[in-house]
Amino acid sequence: xxxxxxxxxxxxxxxxxxxxxxxxxxxxxxxxxxxxxxxxxxxxxxxxxxxxxxxxxxxxxxxxxxxxxxxxxxxxxxxxxxxxxxxxxxxxxxxxxxxxxxxxxxx
Amino acid sequence: xxxxxxxxxxxxxxxxxxxxxxxxxxxxxxxxxxxxxxxxxxxxxxxxxxxxxxxxxxxxxxxxxxxxxxxxxxxxxxxxxxxxxxxxxxxxxxxxxxxxxxxxxxxxxxxxxxxxxxxxxxxxxxxxxxxxxxxxxxxxxxxxxxxxxxxxxxx
Numbered sequence: 001x002x003x004x005x006x007x008x009x010x011x012x013x014x015x016x017x018x019x020x021x022x023x024x025x026x027x028x029x030x031x032x033x034x035x036x037x038x039x040x041x042x043x044x045x046x047x048x049x050x051x052x053x054x055x056x057x058x059x060x061x062x063x064x065x066x067x068x069x070x071x072x073x074x075x076x077x078x079x080x081x082x083x084x085x086x087x088x089x090x091x092x093x094x095x096x097x098x099x100x101x102x103x104x105x106x107x
Numbered sequence: 108x109x110x111x112x113x114x115x116x117x118x119x120x121x122x123x124x125x126x127x128x129x130x131x132x133x134x135x136x137x138x139x140x141x142x143x144x145x146x147x148x149x150x151x152x153x154x155x156x157x158x159x160x161x162x163x164x165x166x167x168x169x170x171x172x173x174x175x176x177x178x179x180x181x182x183x184x185x186x187x188x189x190x191x192x193x194x195x196x197x198x199x200x201x202x203x204x205x206x207x208x209x210x211x212x213x214x215x216x217x218x219x220x221x222x223x224x225x226x227x228x229x230x231x232x233x234x235x236x237x238x239x240x241x242x243x244x245x246x247x248x249x250x251x252x253x254x255x256x257x258x259x260x261x262x
Contacts, residue, residue, distance in 0.1 A: 031174070040108055041108035043109050
């Protein structure tokens with residue numbers, strides 16, 4: 001399923017997040033972190049509310065999961081927001097996963 | 108649910124603030140505003156590397172320096188209760204009230220602009236009256252015209 005919508009100019013780009021509300025999303029922040037949680041709300045500045053969130057820290061040694069719970073991510077730190085396919089996510093074997101961590105954003 | 112309304116609801120509760128520079132502030136949220144500026148009490152400030160700690164009774168954090176906020180889980184239940192209370196107390200009529208307010212402001216703004224334009228016209232007419240007055244009086248009128256003419260015609 002792909003959400004491609006023609007956005008009204010009055011609402012702004014942020015309204016593209018509307019179909020993601022109450023679904024599990026993955027947020028990539030400017031410092032290279034990956035936060036996964038349920039999108040509970042957002043605003044025009046792309047400040048995001050994540051419920052039951054955890055951070056996935058990737059490294060060549062393995063993956064670490066840090067629980068954060070309820071959090072607000074400030075919009076100017078958000079680089080990417082993506083919808084998580086939960087079925088596909090369950091199939092990932094994190095114990096065997098090795099990856100280089102993302103680098104922080106450079107302006 | 109709007110992020111800033113969640114923040115406002117979490118006033119009085121413990122909060123974790125991570126700044127863009129990596130420092131963390133753990134304390135009770137006293138107040139916040141629409142720019143996400145926040146006021147904390149009983150704060151423990153930890154440096155980015157986790158090697159330095161400060162105990163700060165009160166502090167103010169400017170909104171634009173914040174990376175993210177960690178909120179106590181109990182707050183989300185409070186928000187849901189507040190949303191239910193708001194839904195009950197404000198039915199449809201509020202929407203009509205807002206549209207009236209919007210149109211009213213728009214109309215007044217437009218008329219105000221027209222008044223400014225008419226004021227300019229009045230200034231021009233005043234100058235013309237001065238010119239006619241000068242022609243009847245002779246010399247004084249002539250000098251008056253010359254000076255005014257100079258400004259107007261760019262001599």
